[in-house]
Amino acid sequence: MAIQWFPGHMAKARRQVQEKLKLVDFVIELVDARAPFSSQNPMLHQILNNKPKLVVLMKSDLADPLKTNQWLSHFKEQGLKAIAVDVKNNKDIKQVIKSANEVAKDKMDRLIRKGVRPRAPRAMIIGIPNVGKSTLINKLASKKVAKTGDRPGVTTAQQWIKVKKDFELLDTPGILWPKFNEEIIGYRLAAIGTIKDQILSLQDIAIFALEFLKENYPERLVERYQLDKTEKDMEKIFETIGRLRGTLESGGGVKNEKVAEIVLQDLRQGRLGPITLEDPNS
């Protein structure tokens, strides 16, 4: 598999998350609703040590609602509390607060039974880069909290944000990297824009996306690019999209790199409609 993060980086990120975990009662794990499996972090489970967890499927506005429901049922079957969120929707933000309280309640009750003085539960947000951690923290804080960036090692003093009277949230999220055990995970994350485009070739990512769309959402391709549903030849598909969008070389040929860019931007910004790249059972 060609994609690999720097092992040193990953180990450091993991250590930092482990340190921060000591400070909190529960975690809010963000995954991308368009690829809830691939955007999970397999390391998290190992370091969580039975701490309660709320799973938040972010960017639900860009995901296929039917698939999102399947994913929510899947998490529930695993005994996890999970909700789907579009950060622009205030009702969804309220739901995060409500669900976070539910997740924290058992733990806090246990502490009180042990004689600990009642206090607000403490949480941290954890997720892979670009999943929406800063955006959600800002929404929960109702103000802009400085972004520390995705580089482990960039540490600032931790602060607690009061989320209404309900719980306290660490102002800096925990960043864990995705792990690619399979190549397809890399392509799914690249298609939704989580992995920088330099890691995999833009054209390969676009081909992956177009193949997936042809198989699963063919009507969207017909609608947006006037493609023939039966067209199987990828070169012809690129050609049709390129001609439609006028991305031509001086000699009249289609600029494939530009076509790839157009397709991926359309997909990532929801212009091909809400799309989910994986099923709970796939």
Ligand code: G4P
């Ligand atoms: P991170 O801290 O986990 O790295 O992610 P960050 O909050 O920076 O969010 C990454 C991108 O995802 C941002 O877009 C953000 O607006 C977008 N995003 C977060 N939550 C949602 C959501 O529920 N729905 C949609 N559609 N997008 C969401 P960006 O283009 O990088 O920045 P900007 O356009 O917000 O400036």
